[in-house]
Amino acid sequence: xxxxGAGDDTGSVVSDADATVEVGEPLxxxxxxxxxxxxxxxxxxxxxxAVDGVSFDIRKGETLGLVGESGCGKTTLGRTILGxxxxxxxxxxxxxxxxxxxxxxxxxxxxxxxxxVFQDPDASLNDRMTVGEIVREPLDAHDWKGRTERKExxxxxxxxxxxxxxxxxxxxxxxxxxxxxxxxxxRALALEPEFIVLDEPVSALDVSVQARVINLLEDLQxxxxxxxxxxxxxxxxxxxxxxxxxxxxxGDIVELGDTEAVYTDPAHPYTASLLSAIPGSHTxxxxxxxxxxxxxxxxxxxxxxxxxxxxxxxxxxxxxxxxLSATAWERIDALHTVLRERQNAESGxxxxxxxxxxxxxxxxxxxxxxxxxxERDGGGAGGGPGDDGLLTDAARTAVEDAVRFARQGDDAEAxxxxxxxxxxxxxxxxxxxxxxxxxxxxxxCVRHTDEYDEPTVVIDRxxxxxxx
Amino acid sequence: MxxxxxxxxxxxxxxxxxxxxxxxxxxxxxxxxxxxxxxxxALFALEAGAVAHFVATLLVDLVxxxxxxxxxxxxxxxxxxxxxxxxxxxxxxxxxxxYWNGRSFVGTFLxxxxxxxxxxxxxxxxxxxxxxxxxxxxGFDRYRRYYRAADWSPxxxxxxxxxxxxxxxxxxxxxxxxxxxxxxAPALGPTTVEKNMQNPYGHTITHWDAExxxxxxxxxxxxxxxxxxxxxxxxxxAPLSYDQFGRxxxxxxxxxxxxxFTFIAAGARISLVIGLLSVSLSIAIASTLALLSAYxxxxxxxxxxxxxxxxxxxxxxxxxxxxxxxxxxxxIGNLYNGAFVLALIFAGxxxxxxxxxxxxxxxxxxxxxxxxxxxxxGQRPTAIMRKHMLPYITGYVLxxxxxxxxxxxxxxxxxxxxGLGVNPPTPEWGRAVNAGQPYVDTVSWHISLIPGxxxxxxxxxxxxxxxxxxxxxxxxxxxxxxEAGGRGGGA
Ligand code: SF4
Numbered sequence: 001x002x003x004x005g006a007g008d009d010t011g012s013v014v015s016d017a018d019a020t021v022e023v024g025e026p027l028x029x030x031x032x033x034x035x036x037x038x039x040x041x042x043x044x045x046x047x048x049x050a051v052d053g054v055s056f057d058i059r060k061g062e063t064l065g066l067v068g069e070s071g072c073g074k075t076t077l078g079r080t081i082l083g084x085x086x087x088x089x090x091x092x093x094x095x096x097x098x099x100x101x102x103x104x105x106x107x108x109x110x111x112x113x114x115x116x117v118f119q120d121p122d123a124s125l126n127d128r129m130t131v132g133e134i135v136r137e138p139l140d141a142h143d144w145k146g147r148t149e150r151k152e153x154x155x156x157x158x159x160x161x162x163x164x165x166x167x168x169x170x171x172x173x174x175x176x177x178x179x180x181x182x183x184x185x186x187r188a189l190a191l192e193p194e195f196i197v198l199d200e201p202v203s204a205l206d207v208s209v210q211a212r213v214i215n216l217l218e219d220l221q222x223x224x225x226x227x228x229x230x231x232x233x234x235x236x237x238x239x240x241x242x243x244x245x246x247x248x249x250x251g252d253i254v255e256l257g258d259t260e261a262v263y264t265d266p267a268h269p270y271t272a273s274l275l276s277a278i279p280g281s282h283t284x285x286x287x288x289x290x291x292x293x294x295x296x297x298x299x300x301x302x303x304x305x306x307x308x309x310x311x312x313x314x315x316x317x318x319x320x321x322x323x324l325s326a327t328a329w330e331r332i333d334a335l336h337t338v339l340r341e342r343q344n345a346e347s348g349x350x351x352x353x354x355x356x357x358x359x360x361x362x363x364x365x366x367x368x369x370x371x372x373x374x375e376r377d378g379g380g381a382g383g384g385p386g387d388d389g390l391l392t393d394a395a396r397t398a399v400e401d402a403v404r405f406a407r408q409g410d411d412a413e414a415x416x417x418x419x420x421x422x423x424x425x426x427x428x429x430x431x432x433x434x435x436x437x438x439x440x441x442x443x444x445c446v447r448h449t450d451e452y453d454e455p456t457v458v459i460d461r462x463x464x465x466x467x468x
Numbered sequence: 469m470x471x472x473x474x475x476x477x478x479x480x481x482x483x484x485x486x487x488x489x490x491x492x493x494x495x496x497x498x499x500x501x502x503x504x505x506x507x508x509x510a511l512f513a514l515e516a517g518a519v520a521h522f523v524a525t526l527l528v529d530l531v532x533x534x535x536x537x538x539x540x541x542x543x544x545x546x547x548x549x550x551x552x553x554x555x556x557x558x559x560x561x562x563x564x565x566x567y568w569n570g571r572s573f574v575g576t577f578l579x580x581x582x583x584x585x586x587x588x589x590x591x592x593x594x595x596x597x598x599x600x601x602x603x604x605x606x607g608f609d610r611y612r613r614y615y616r617a618a619d620w621s622p623x624x625x626x627x628x629x630x631x632x633x634x635x636x637x638x639x640x641x642x643x644x645x646x647x648x649x650x651x652x653a654p655a656l657g658p659t660t661v662e663k664n665m666q667n668p669y670g671h672t673i674t675h676w677d678a679e680x681x682x683x684x685x686x687x688x689x690x691x692x693x694x695x696x697x698x699x700x701x702x703x704x705x706a707p708l709s710y711d712q713f714g715r716x717x718x719x720x721x722x723x724x725x726x727x728x729f730t731f732i733a734a735g736a737r738i739s740l741v742i743g744l745l746s747v748s749l750s751i752a753i754a755s756t757l758a759l760l761s762a763y764x765x766x767x768x769x770x771x772x773x774x775x776x777x778x779x780x781x782x783x784x785x786x787x788x789x790x791x792x793x794x795x796x797x798x799x800i801g802n803l804y805n806g807a808f809v810l811a812l813i814f815a816g817x818x819x820x821x822x823x824x825x826x827x828x829x830x831x832x833x834x835x836x837x838x839x840x841x842x843x844x845x846g847q848r849p850t851a852i853m854r855k856h857m858l859p860y861i862t863g864y865v866l867x868x869x870x871x872x873x874x875x876x877x878x879x880x881x882x883x884x885x886x887g888l889g890v891n892p893p894t895p896e897w898g899r900a901v902n903a904g905q906p907y908v909d910t911v912s913w914h915i916s917l918i919p920g921x922x923x924x925x926x927x928x929x930x931x932x933x934x935x936x937x938x939x940x941x942x943x944x945x946x947x948x949x950x951e952a953g954g955r956g957g958g959a
Contacts, residue, residue: 084844111846123837128622128859137855138845169618184841191845 021095026057027195027227028081028099028114033090035073035080048300050076052251053090055433058195063221063228065242065259067235067274069296073251074231075119078197081229082114083107094195112142115188119200121180125172131158131183132168138190157186161216178209185216195227203234214241235278239263247271250296250307256433257441267436267443269314269455290463293330294337303340305427306446310337313463314447314455316424321395326462328390331373332399336418338369339402343411366406374399398422493615500610508607511600517553518655524550529804557596557655562589564658567714568676569683583708583716586658593655597648629940636936642929643870649733650740657730658716659688665726665893668692675713686713692725699910707914720914723903732919734895741804742811742890743876747869749815754822755830755865759853761823762830769827776820784817792888805894810883814876825868826861833860863941867934874930881923897923 021027033054036047050073058064066074079085081092083099092099099110115138118124125134132154139150155165161182172180181201188196198217202210218241220226232238238245239259246256247270255268266272273292290313303309310333317329324332374390391399398421405414419427425446434448435441447455494501512519524547531543554561564585566575577585612624630636654660663671668689675691677684695711697704697720705711705721707728719728757776761769788810795801795809803809833839834857842852881898883889890896897919904915 079840082844084840108846111844116841116844118837118841120837124841126838126842126856129855130618130621137842137847141842141845141847141851169616171618171620171622173622174620187841187845 021060023061023225024059027060028058028092028094028229030057030081031055031091031093033077033080033092034088035076035085036088046300048298049251049302050299051080052299052302054248054251054253055090056246056253056256058227058229059244060194060227061221061225062243063230063241065238065245066229066231066248067233067238067245068248069274070233071296071299072248073299074248075199077248078116078199078229078231082116082197083110084116108142112138112191113193114195114197115191115193116197116199117181117184117188117201120204121172121177121184122204124184125180127172130169130171131163131175134172134183135186135190138187142191144191153190154186157189160189160220161186176209177205178213181205181213182216185213185220189220189224192224193226195229197229197231199231200233201230202237203232210237217241235263235275247274250302251299252307252444254308254445255441255443257437257443258439261437261439261441265437265456267441267448267455268445269312269447269459270308271443272456272459273311273313290459293333297337297340301340303427305423305425305429306431306444309426310340312426314445314458315426316446316452318422318424321392321422324392324395325390328395331390332395332418332422335369335373335399335402336415336422338366339406339411339415339418342366342406343415366403370399370403395421490615490617493617497614500614504603504607504610508603511596511603514556514596517550517555518558520553521547521550557589557593557652559589559655559660562592564589564716565673567674567683570676570681574674574683582658582714583710583718586716586718590656593652594645594648597644597652601644626940630936633936633939635932636939639870639929639932639934639936642925643933646736646926646929647740650736653733653737656733657727658718659727659730661730661734661895663688664692664730665895668726673713673715675715691715692721694725695721696723696725697721697907697912697915698723699907699912701911704911706911707918719918720912722900722915723907723912728900728915728918731895731900732897732922735897735900735919738805738807738890738894738896739877739880742807742814742880743873745808745811746814746818746876747873749811750819750822750872751865751869753815753819754826755858755861757819757823758826758830758861759857761827762834762857763849763853765831765834772823776823779817780820782817784813787817788813788883789888796891802891806889806891807894810880810889814879818872818876822868822872826864829861829864830857833857836860863937866941867938870930870934870937874927874934877930878923878927881919 033051034049035051036049038047052073054077056064066077068074076085080087081099083102091101094110094113097106097110099107099114102110129137132151135154135157136150139145139153144150144153154168158165158167163179163182163186167175167179172183175183181204185201201217202213205213214237217228221228228241230238230242242259244257245259245262246253247262247268248254249270255262255266255271257267262271263275266275273290276290277292293311297303297310306312306315309315317324398417402414402417402421405411405417429446431444431446433442433444436443436448445455446452447458453461524543528543528547559565562577562585564576564582566573566579566582566585568574573579573581576582577588580588649656657664669687671688672685673688673691674683674685676682691711691713695705695713695715695717697706705717705725707720708718709720710716711721711725715727717727717729719732722728722731757772761772791809791813792801792806796806801809836856839852839856842856847855877897880889880896881901884896884898885902886898887902889898892899900919901916901923904912904917904919907913908916
């Protein structure tokens with residue numbers, strides 16, 4: 001389709017609202033978009049940073065895939081672009097309209113041009129309305145023409161998505177999942193939108209039905225010149241349908257580029273890890289399978305610096321610890337994660353009080369963890385991490401320090417000690433987007449600067465290739 | 469899920485492809501609709517005069533109720549004109565008030581004994597009412613079978629479930645009989661409130677004087693005085709008996725000698741009016757606020773929480789007593805014998821309880837994705853609340869409405885038992901219970917017991933109806949999960 005070769009559009013300007021956007025030009029521009037959810041609790045607490053400063057363009061006529069693990073903020077991003085959530089900061093512009101700050105009539109106008117197809121057709125269709133009423137509702141809401149024209153239009157739409165006129169008076173209960181999703185698609189098409197956010201539109205469907213719905217979406221795009229933002233966690237579906245793909249991690253877009261380029265040669269360590277998690281894919285990239293360790297940190301308290309630093313297989317390491325083994329790093333990272341989690345754990349008032357008073361509440365837990373991680377020989381409270389050659393002296397001292405603070409219940413200090421000792425530029429700076437490759441692909445990793453080796457090189461070095 | 473079955477004219481139905489309007493479908497196969505309409509009109513014609521009279525008197529009352537208005541002469545004339553229209557179920561068509569002239573009954577229907585004439589009239593009223601409802605059901609069924617474009621709708625399942633819910637049907641029947649009693653109150657009583665209670669000395673009756681062996685005239689007031697029920701064998705008119713003036717008393721008489729059945733029928737009307745008015749006002753307030761709460765959440769919700777807490781903190785009984793005293797004598801205090809103010813107070817203090825029950829389900833619906841979907845294509849908030857949220861709390865509205873109505877009837881009875889509420893001498897069930905209290909363990913037990921049993925029965929009926937509706941709407945909620953009215957938060 002389109003999109004390739006358009007280059008980096010960041011500088012181009014679409015001046016006024018009436019300008020029709022050419023195919024391949026940015027239709028929707030997202031700049032530094034933020035969406036935070038404030039906590040309702042009385043104790044305040046930090047906001048959940050669901051989307052934390054993302055910038056990208058969606059080009060007219062393209063399908064932009066948006067992938068990431070669940071909870072990375074991709075659905076929130078889609079909803080914020082549509083104005084379903086009010087943005088905490090940043091802009092979304094389309095045809096010169098500032099979507100994020102729209103309200104009232106203008107917001108309704110935007111919501112006419114931009115539609116959404118929801119993940120679960122069971123939940124997104126009101127089951128007390130007939131299919132006809134459901135598909136007609138957007139027309140009613142926008143006072144589109146007259147009664148008979150609306151009915152005609154609904155028949156036309158039902159036909160377009162592969163349903164019959166006689167389905168008009170049926171209720172959603174009487175349909176299969178795939179048919180229901182077709183109803184949802186018909187509803188989204190009713191107002192002739194330019195842009196549709198597809199929020200995991202097939203993930204709730206049977207595998208056998210998925211392909212047919214995907215094909216329908218592709219046909220509709222070709223026929224009606226639609227622009228899609230396709231949100232999914234299923235990477236193979238995205239590869240099939242998307243022209244370009246954006247990879248999201250913890251509220252941030254880490255890599256964005258043409259689908260094939262991203263899939264065959266991922267630039268960002270997260271993309272590489274994600275792709276290697278697809279069964280069978282590591283043979284294609286000739287890379288050993290990199291396991292994505294643990295789960296993403298809470299978006300309430302994302303890591304400073306690079307969001308991916310807690311799990312990154314290519315993380316920059318301080319020079320003095322360069323000789324530590326991969327296993328050692330894994331253990332240290334694990335300890336770091338445990339401490340961070342302890343620190344952030346929602347603890348009751350009693351727990352907090354104990355901490356204030358310096359009473360170690362979970363001292364025994366940390367002992368166990370350290371025992372497990374560093375195979376200490378159970379030498380009691382005084383014993384340090386074992387000296388089986390896993391850690392160097394300097395590393396052991398740092399770990400011991402951290403464990404001591406943790407034992408006293410001061411997880412914050414313990415985390416700080418570890419970060420101080422083993423941290424690097426990855427823990428300090430939030431990486432900028434770097435252009436990689438020659439097709440305008442961007443990747444947010446410090447390793448794309450000249451100072452450091454490229455992520456792929458490092459991953460190969462650390463984890464090796466299958467056949468060398 | 470059923471499809472069109474046993475259509476009488478499959479060809480006509482088959483010609484339709486499910487896309488026509490209702491009218492087109494009727495024209496394609498008009499017979500069932502035509503038959504139904506003719507019968508419905510015939511049924512209605514029997515009572516058309518009464519309906520017209522009812523509307524006219526309502527207008528008169530309405531105009532009178534407005535403060536500082538003129539005499540509604542035009543409406544009064546209309547009202548008396550409509551009163552002349554003969555109707556099947558009026559006391560004029562089937563009179564029961566006559567007398568024995570030594571050889572036969574004079575003035576009763578077909579010269580039947582008064583009690584038979586009365587039974588005939590009451591029987592006809594109920595037969596007519598049930599026939600009317602049955603015919604409406606037939607109409608719905610025909611609509612569903614021949615004219616509705618949708619083969620099946622979720623409501624069909626609800627109705628089917630209710631039809632198999634015997635406890636709910638029992639409730640429905642009891643409630644329906646109560647409503648019929650209220651609606652036909654003037655036609656049901658052996659005598660009228662005006663003659664028997666409000667102006668007994670302005671009316672006379674004729675009766676057979678056994679001593680003089682000839683019909684004699686006496687005022688109703690005098691007759692009442694001689695037919696009191698005061699707990700002694702000589703001073704008692706028991707249920708289903710005549711007094712010495714040849715008047716038939718199906719439920720016996722009050723201690724004042726007035727007819728208990730007439731009193732109860734008229735009281736049913738007052739109870740139903742207050743109950744319906746207060747409950748529908750409560751529902752309107754509570755469901756609106758619940759929808760707003762659930763849709764906007766946050767500050768809006770919080771302000772309603774505070775408001776409802778404030779209202780719930782008011783001492784309801786004290787407020788009632790105060791307002792009754794303050795408003796007595798004013799136009800609003802006199803509206804419908806004080807019933808209107810009572811309904812307002814009930815509604816004004818009762819809505820927070822309902823709001824609390826509706827808020828949980830409303831919040832749950834607001835979380836549903838179709839609400840989001842509607843917002844995503846720019847549907848207006850009011851339309852979202854009406855189309856996508858309200859239908860999902862109507863079930864709760866019906867359940868709580870039904871149960872609260874039962875509660876309101878008890879409350880009204882309780883208040884008049886205490887001598888509050890509806891102004892005497894307007895008939896009210898609670899007052900009858902009160903009046904009969906000294907005689908419960910005597911031969912005049914009927915004065916307290918009959919209205920007491922009726923109150924219990926009606927309230928049980930409303931609760932049963934609520935149970936039935938709940939189970940029909942939400943089949944998962946078995947009786948264990950939902951003790952009466954205790955389902956506020958969950959769904
Ligand atoms: S900046 Fe690059 S190397 Fe460093 S943690 Fe992030 S992704 Fe890994």
